[in-house]
Amino acid sequence: MRRIHVPWQDGEKSVSMAVPHRVPKSMRSRVPLVGSAVRIRRDPLGFVQQIRRYGDVATFKLGPRTAYVVNHPDLIRQMLVTDAEKFHKGVMFQKAQVLARNGLFTSEGDFHARQRRLIQPAVHASEIAGYTRTMGDHVQGLVTAWADGEVVRMDEVTFPLALGIVARVLFSTDLDPEAAAEVQETLPVLLRGLGQRALAPFDFLDRLPTPTNRAFERALPRFRAVVYRMIRQHRLDLGQHPDLLTSLLQAVDADTGAAMTDDQVYDEVTSMIIAGSETTAAAMSWAAYLLAAHPAAQRAVQDEVDDVLQGRPVRYEDLGRLQYTHRVVKETLRLYPTTWMLMRRPLVDVDLGGYRLPADAMVLFSIFALHRDPALFPDPEHFDPDRWLPARAETIPPHAYLPFGAGPRGCIGGPFSHTEASVFLATLAQRHTLVPVSDEPARIVTTLIPMPGPIPLAVRSRTEPPVSTSPEAVTR
Ligand code: HEM
Known part of the structure; x- marks a missing residue:
């Protein structure tokens, strides 16, 4: 029996009736036993877009299991927000526990809620103003070093940049070069390994001595060693740094009075x-790539930045006036939302749009597929920052745009990363114009997140308008 809405006088009314659940259409696999695992591994982005056509909820086989895919934005919203307490995060996150064990990303229930309350203030929008200067300094350090005519691999330079900013802002420390190199080398390997494990049709595959598994096993202790070293160093001079790591080290459980262990x-x-x-x-x-591929958009960012900043470094107060730059970031996150697939596990049987998701089922949803659904976004493959102009944005259905997820497990770093990307684009646009070096579209490499394949872009230094050389602007 399920509750349905029936027409009633002027509106509708919700009643309980013995209505059978709808049966989701199933995407058949030509490979028995492993089901669609091979297809997903070969073309994950094609897969999530194809299965969208099978209905609001569809199924496919993953080894012996039936996986459910939720495709409709309202149903995704129900799962993430309205019925959030009926779901845990699922296999993908259980597998991530080998790396992040019981952290915010992977933990559940009361423990998760408590940790989230503790951590969220550090990345809350109200704190971001204070971080903008640090972000700007890091970006200036990077882009002022680029010479006119140099070809820069965007996919290679942005990771150390983002890592440096997270470390500096959250742990008020610059990683020493050796630690930074260790994290830069090991983290992509670990994320690639987790991406494969999340959708492996059988668990024993995680333990086979494949090159990916072996690389994962080698990278894990190296990554751990760096993080533990950072924690030990912070404990030695506890209280010296007003940052998140210090808050974590000083936090005590309200009930037990116990502090957090190093683990x-x-x-x-x-x-x-x-x-x-x-x-x-x-x-x-991706934002740099899209601007290089769309010179008119790049010029619009440069014009806006020149007008608002007049050659000085970007400040938090400027961001509200960098409206076009803001739309570029928004549109970038629509086209490349950094998660091609996420998971949930229902704790009880759940009715979702008339479909029954059984307790413990493997449930997937794809923000990537959602953002490229032509029913939600006209001409969805087209990079069009102005689709976010207020009048046009109004026509986008609610819940269709979810780059940061939603609900109690939604991203806590949304304002942080949006600001960082805006500061990056604004600072870059002041100094340089980016030009593609090839007509080939960039490849999307799907690990856990759709990463850019090689993105080499030529840098042309701008001469007009002059960039301020006040001490505030020169940060290296
Ligand atoms: C463009 C950048 C980013 C994107 C697109 C992004 C996206 C997401 C998404 C979609 C989720 C929800 C996952 C789910 O529902 O299963 C999430 C969770 C999370 N994000 Fe982000 N994120 C970004 C940057 C950041 C940053 C900069 C931080 C921290 C400084 C961060 C911290 C987290 C944490 C801790 C969670 C888990 C929250 C919880 O489960 O309570 N993210 N992110």
């Missing part, structure tokens, strides 16, 4: 590094 602190630090570095790096790379 718990490690889990939270790792969650923030995983969630906050590659994601924002990908967003910055």
Whole structure:
């Protein structure tokens, strides 16, 4: 029995009736046993877009399991927000526990809610103003070093940039070069490994000595060593830095009075590094790529930045006036939303739009597919920042745009990363024009997040208008 809405006088009324659940259409696989695992691995982005055509809820086989895919924005919203307490995050996040164990990204229930209350203030919109200067300094350091005519691999430079900013802002420390190099080398390997494990049709595949698994096993202790070293160093001079790591080390449980152990602190630090570095790096790379490929949009950003900043470094108060730049970031996150697929696990049987999701089922949803659905976004493959002009944005259905997810498990770093990407574009646009070096479209490499493949862009230094050389502007 399920509740349905029936027409009633002027509106509708919700009644309980013995109406059978709808049966989701199933995408058949030609490969028995492993189901669609091979197809997903070969073309994950094609897969999530194809299965969208099978209805609001569709199924496919993943090894012996039936996986459910929720495609309709209202139903995704129901799962993430209205019925959030009926879901845990699912296999994908259980597998991520090997790396982030019981941090914010992976934990559940009361523990998660408590940790979220503790961590959220550090990345709340009200704190971002104070971080903008740090972001600007890091970006200036990067872009002032680029020479006219140089070819820069955006996909390579943005990750160290984003990692440096997260470390500096949240842990008020610059990673020493050795630690930074370790994290830069190991984190992509770990995320690639997790991406494969999330959709492996059988768990034993995680333990086979494949090159990806072996690389994962080698990278994990190296990554852990860096994070634990950072925690130990912070404990030594506790209270010296007013930052998130210090708050974590000083926090005590209201009921038990117990402080967090190094292991718990490690889990939270790792969650923030995983969630906050590659994601924002990908967003910055894709934004640079899109601007290089759309010279008129790039010129519009430059004109806006010249007009608002008059050659000085970007400040938080300027961001509200950098409206076009803001729309570029928004549109970038629509086209490349950094998660091609996320998961949930219902704790009880859940009715979703008349479909029954059984308790414990593997439930997937794709923000990437949602953002490229022609029923939600006209001409969805087209980069069009002005679709976010207020009059046009009004016509976009609610819940169709979810780059940061939603509800109690939505991203806590949304304002942080949006600001970082805007500061990146504004600072870059002041100094340089980016030019593609090839007509080939950039490849999307899907690990856990759709990462840019190689994005080489030629840098042309701008001569007009002159960039201020006041001490405030020169940060290197
Ligand atoms: C462009 C950049 C980013 C994007 C697109 C992004 C996207 C997301 C999405 C979609 C989720 C929800 C996952 C789910 O519902 O299963 C999420 C969660 C999360 N994000 Fe972000 N994120 C970004 C940057 C950041 C940054 C900079 C931080 C931290 C400084 C961060 C911290 C987190 C954390 C801790 C969670 C887990 C929240 C929880 O479960 O309570 N993210 N992110």
